[in-house]
Amino acid sequence: xxxxxxxxxxxxxxxxxxxxxxxxxxxxxxxxxxxxxxxxxxxxxxxxxxxxxxxxxxxxxxxxxxxxxxxxxxxxxxxxxxxxxxxxxxxxxxxxxxxxxxxxxxxxxxxxxxxxx
Amino acid sequence: xxxxxxxxxxxxxxxxxxxxxxxxxxxxxxxxxxxxxxxxxxxxxxxxxxxxxxxxxxxxxxxxxxxxxxxxxxxxxxxxxxxxxxxxxxxxxxxxxxxxxxxxxxxxxxxxxxxx
Numbered sequence: 001x002x003x004x005x006x007x008x009x010x011x012x013x014x015x016x017x018x019x020x021x022x023x024x025x026x027x028x029x030x031x032x033x034x035x036x037x038x039x040x041x042x043x044x045x046x047x048x049x050x051x052x053x054x055x056x057x058x059x060x061x062x063x064x065x066x067x068x069x070x071x072x073x074x075x076x077x078x079x080x081x082x083x084x085x086x087x088x089x090x091x092x093x094x095x096x097x098x099x100x101x102x103x104x105x106x107x108x109x110x111x112x113x114x115x116x117x
Numbered sequence: 118x119x120x121x122x123x124x125x126x127x128x129x130x131x132x133x134x135x136x137x138x139x140x141x142x143x144x145x146x147x148x149x150x151x152x153x154x155x156x157x158x159x160x161x162x163x164x165x166x167x168x169x170x171x172x173x174x175x176x177x178x179x180x181x182x183x184x185x186x187x188x189x190x191x192x193x194x195x196x197x198x199x200x201x202x203x204x205x206x207x208x209x210x211x212x213x214x215x216x217x218x219x220x221x222x223x224x225x226x227x228x229x230x231x232x233x
Binding site: 004009031033043044045047050052091093095098099100101102103104105107108109110 | 148207
């Protein structure tokens with residue numbers, strides 16, 4: 001079954017600490033995509049990254065980095081030198097084929113990150 | 118472009134009432150979908166559409182109807198609201214990326230619905 005597990009419900013850190021958000025997935029597909037979204041307190045969903053299953057290179061974007069490991073079915077997200085503005089709920093998601101050729105997203109339960117000054 | 122718009126932003130209903138959540142996009146995207154977000158459960162797909170006139174059920178379709186008469190609009194109807202439908206509802210529109218077998222998804226700002 002397609003599934004995304006974010007075992008960390010809440011994480012609390014002090015500003016400037018590094019923090020890693022874990023994401024473990026299960027899929028029957030050989031080709032799939034993984035995503036991370038940020039949901040700030042204002043409630044909207046902000047797209048952060050998309051990664052396809054053939055590309056296991058780590059990605060870095062400013063203070064954000066992602067580690068994709070197919071061997072452990074994990075797609076972890078690290079924030080370096082966290083800031084108060086990073087406080088949000090972060091969702092990991094997996095693409096899943098449905099009828100009509102569409103890909104729906106299967107979301108994890110989310111990890112709430114609180115960064116304190 | 119306004120992107121994906123949803124109305125209303127907030128709504129309180131009594132059990133048994135019906136209402137329609139509106140969703141519109143101005144990007145000419147072929148695909149649209151509705152998700153609901155519940156605490157501790159992430160987002161789950163309710164219904165989706167792969168084009169005007171074509172809709173299908175997602176994971177949690179019971180109690181909801183959709184139709185897609187135009188490319189732009191994808192309303193979600195609650196037939197007889199129940200407290201279990203208290204949730205935040207997100208509409209998304211998407212298009213198939215030129216390279217690869219996935220979609221660029223654009224989410225609306227969400228509608229917070231409370232059913233008492």
